[in-house]
Amino acid sequence: MRVVLGQFHEPTEELLLFARQLGLSGVQVNTPWLPGERRWELRELIALRRQVERGGLTLEAIENIPQSFYQRAMLGLPGRDEELENVRRTISNVGRAGIGILGYHFCPLGVVRTGMDGRGRGGAEVTSFDLGTAVDPAFAGRLLVARRNAPRSEAGRLGKDDFAAGGYPDLGVEVSEEQMWDNYRYFLEAVLPAAEEAGVRLAIHPDDPPVPTLGGIARIIRSVDALARAAELVPSRAWAVELCLGTVSEMGGESAVLEAIQRFGPRDQIAYVHLRDVRGTVPTFEESFLGEGNYDPLRVIRALRESGFDGFILDDHTPRLVGDSEWGHRGRAHAVGYIQALIHATEAATQASTEADAGLATA
Template sequence: MPMRIAVGQGARATDEYLDFAAQIGASGIQFNTPDLPGEKRWELEDLVALRERVESRGLRLEAIENIPNHFYGDCMLAGPGRDEEIDNVAATIRNIGSAGIGLLGFNWMPNSVWRTGLLPEGRGGAVVSAFDLSLVEERSREGKLLVARRDRRVEDKKDSWSAGAMYELGVERTDGEMWASFEYFMRALVPVAQDAGVVLALHPDDPPVPSLGGVARIFRSVDALKRAVELSPGPGFSIELCLGTVSEMGGEEAVLEAIRYLGPRGKIAYVHLRDVKGTVPAFAECFLGEGNYRPAIVIRELRAAGFDGFILDDHTPALVGDSPYGHRGRAFALGYIQGLIEMMDLDDAPAPRHAYPDPGAGDETRLAERYPDPEPGAPPPKA
């Protein structure tokens, strides 16, 4: 399929969510931690109902991103319930495949996504989320930390940020321990995904810092994403390329490096196209076009690297009067991305849509007559 946008990060297939996608002109929908029954796994009938609901509006269910954290918390932390969780995750993956859904995004962040501020400090006073590692390290500010609670969605808060919810797991994990648990998980479940016709797609760690709350965050560099791909080169595993997070790692250079490595290997499952100003240890989210990278260059690089999947906005600054879901900010971002894709498609077209006269040597005289050089000191010509 051609490069395209999707509306995403919602948890429920409400009329509002599906109408928004149709009105924006998206062909597809993604869900983040969809609100499905089940405390340990998801069942086939619920997944089929979700896909059919999306398709009843003429939309495609592109991907599910994230199972609830408590479905695989012991997998990430190598806890005692790990093997039982793996059996349940395997059943969930098989059900996702049987339901005709081809992509399951996931992450390796047992204590989720953190921010240190959600403040009106973006362009024109737009509310943006920001992160500053030095603030995390001040224990007196614990109550002010914001954590995206993907396991228990908080519908009335933008991007599910919960304040005062420092995600203390009461355990510490090193880089080596997190890599070992990741490899164990991959060995067990990538073959299951492959058999089920599902791609497991890994989101990098956001924020990409060495550790938070005592737990190492291993997917904090482009090299770490390369290592993950080397571990699982087959079709059951890919990267959910959050360019916002990669930009937090190292700006445009890191973003282009990730695309150039992953794209030709077919390892970009889909893209989160958002950006930040600054890189770790401190950054703030921003509108597309004012961050670390130039979105037009990135979209072109994605095309050149062979990416033909869908792109979503991930999260966006809140525009004036925005809704908790961020409809206004998202509409701006998705329109921006659609425009870039359209321009690129036009540039790629084999022949120009209109033939212009060749402004070659023979036209010079005519052009000079039409647009004579002004006399020195003469008033500007009237239109």
């Protein structure tokens, strides 16, 4: 297991230097700003990888393609076959560029929050969600919805400008749960063969928040059982889960987190892990510092080791500390150091246990 730096659109020299100073060897880029209205081309993907490598790091994965690449496919609208052909081309190009993991979501409305000015430990800013508020028409103008095609900013990082207030976007259609499952099956049937051929693992992010529906659009990847259903929908070695432990914690706290690890780890279906947490579960929760949420981070890292997971971990969202940047340098540095210590501690314990077992066998 290892920690990488992620959740930015562009691997700037400053961010790559920050990663190296934290002792990291790799990064993950979220919805990189690459040319292309319908798909990404090989040349630009190779340039992205080389940009990271020039900074002395490895590009471990890309998380998310622009939602506009496959919006009709998610909604089951006419024109989805053309979109899916472009998604296949993108996947092929990702593999040819030497990038082995492509994370994605299947949630047209994306991440939703009802607040971004909650107060955590010492007054640190944390995001929050309340289902009652989210479905209240009187609150619609203040609802915060993540923009998957976020505007370019000078820093190239995810921040508050990636959320837009003003209610749910009008997607022009309502989609039931079974319709969404049918759309997901259609999507997988179209793209998994391309991923297998390209040697790319497609890693799905659970729906955040994991509630049945918002804005008339069903949210199907909202439980550990739903993830298991998704895994069996179109069996493929290219299917994997982008195990966002914060979102799984929103589903059912530590028990849900440990269940997900136990179900997908031994099957080698965890592509990578977002290690963050919340306090509370749906219908109401707020994000928190590691160690103050629903699960015990040490127990979770041990469970990941025992499950056979040997991939990378990143911090994902973090509380915003006093004097922090828009992207959250201080909060992320704290989270990265915390995770590094957990990995080191459990690695040492595992090694000691192995040596003890070897000694017993020799005796």
